[in-house]
Amino acid sequence: MKDKPSDDWDDMERRRLLQLAALGAGGTVGAEALRRFADLAMTAEPRDINEWQVACADHLYALRKRPPAQVRDDLLYDLLTVRRQADQAHGRHKADLHRVTAALSILYINILTRLADHGAAVRWGRTATAAADASGDLSLRVLVRESVGGSGLYGQRHPATVLALLDQADHLAGSAVAAGTSGTRAKALSLLGRHDEALIALNTYVDHDTGPSPDLIPTYRLPDQVHFAGSWVYAASGDERRADESRAQVLSLTPDYQYTANVQLHEALCTVVQGGTEKGARQAAEVLAALPNAYRTNMITEVGRTVLRNVPIDHRDRSPVKDLAALVTTTPALPPAAI
Template sequence: MPARDATRTAALLRARRNTGGYTVTGLAERLREVAPERIRRELPKPRDLERTIRGHEAAAHNVGPRYRLLYALAYGTTEDELFAAPESEAPHMGSVQETDPPHDRDEMERRRLLQFVILSMGAGGFASLGETTRQLLNATLTSAPRGIDDWHLACADHLHALRTRPAQEAREDLVLDLLSLQRQLQAPNDEETTELLRVLAALSTLHGNLLTRLGDHGAAIRWWRTARTAADATGDLDLHLMVRRSEAGAGLYGQRDPATVLHLTRQVQEISGSRPSLGAALIAGTQAKALSLLGRHAEAKQVLRGFVNAAPDNWPSDLIPAYWTSDQVHFTQSWVHAAVGEEKAADTARDRVLAHPFLDYQYTANVRLHEALCTVVNGGADRGSRQATAILDGLPPSYRSHMITEIGRTVLRAIPAEMSERPAVREFAEVLTKTAPTPHTLPAA
């Protein structure tokens, strides 16, 4: 590898590690975690592996195929994407904008933006948008740039849609705004770039949430990466922590292994350090849920107590107004206490969640499923199954999101195997299968 390429790769790896919030020791542990078994057996001892990472980041030696694979796995991406040359070093493809006539440039822009929408919408692609949305897309291509205040309002509107409307419907509108924002970011305006990137991080976070509700986990993970990258570019640590906490929380719903979610929560804690922040305080709630899913109930309750004590009295209203609300504390209490069968504490927490004035429809369904879970844990497999069946049957099909059905699967998994053939349990399993959304596959965005 030429010296110039080695230096560029070293700088890239340093930046990626810092962006990911890893220490060298932490990254060495992560590489070992993600390594396929055959490679893990051949990896050097921890201290030697740390020296290897430092050598890569100092351009002291090249990154071979084995470590290229491990770095890509650790950062949740591909080798081609991680080690791609920056655009300025890419092969020269000609200056289309300087040589093509205006109508050709407009056509190229239209095709590029249409491709963006197709990739964002999923396998159904542009055909799924409908004529009305196509007309909106044409308007987007010719619309004037929007002001920052208008973009902040859009963040609030999309959060409201996420909480109150079917995920697919809310997502179609959000994709259109992502399209407009992407186009506006192409125009040079240094005074607004940082704030537009903050909006991009916020909207990408909401998009990742909607994709999780639709069960499209691969696409969701890619959008979390987009949100992190945008947040990092702004230098706003609070925003960065918000994105990472949201990503970890989504992982609890079958998107990632609970142990991986636990690892993500610890990354957030390392990044925040001793600096007080809302994202750092709230990550403890996600950590308690992950420990609960892992069956580590005593640890989950201990972390929960710290979370309740650290949660702020005044919940700030920033880039996405009311994104964090106090019902999240009670929701976490309901989750953790129900999983261990503590009925009284779970009931109290559930009642507080249901009393919240601006409740996400998913919270309503899921805390009631927590009640069914608590019933099952306390030996009431039949009664808990009937409770869960009634909850799922009572939801309109378009509102049966993956994040609801995944909690239903948690209830089902809690039922002892020897009771799986009981009529009430079989009916619950059948209803759960029918209500589960069918995820569609997106190409890489």
């Protein structure tokens, strides 16, 4: 005869995990796959903090190298697993697992944003923020808000909302210079056309150490990120020389596929800003068309849309511009969840 209270508890836990998975997965994962995620998380063996650190590093590496739809499933499974493990933990171990939840959530938000599942990304932003706050780790609390803001720049939030999130991060940081937020702030100001302010924020980012990566994901901050911000901001302001220099720096550091495509789109953006509408639109279209569908993420196509938004209205009936418009409005079909 089954232990009825235990069965009831397991059923309640399974329903809670399923609700969490459904809330965070949005439209990218089907109902049957979500049930399998919840069942697997229910039977997963507990992991210590060192094992979770390896998992975080593996997910970050996968995010940078593989199509986002391939990375999504394993990451969601680990998020459900660590959330269940954290609920059952106590003391210092519980705080550590909150830190893991926040770190994995940062990566999952990035994946969801690449997949244009913005509603789910915003919901996991709240999860990441709550987990970081519960951990008591100040640097992680600041980093989560910076990262949530950074994802918001790709068609997910109004840039003014991103600036408000960065203000919260800076308030938490207190007297310390939150250089990482300065890079995201520069990009948001650039999207708003506030180029002088964007340059000031960029200089703050360049002049200060961005700080160490979180110990759970030690390769989170890479040298190419400062140059990437420069490529973005200089291109949007039409500063071709400095945009070219920043782009060359990024490409010399062997960036992931997304940075490679986006700095090339920055070049097209700079061309359009300088008045070369047809040439810039053609450059952007070529970058997008060259990408396999699985790698043409929302974080790339949104930069293509930025190029398009900078085309003067009376030039939008030109053939290269129409070609670009067709590419940035086409969403490649996503494969179903593998688990």
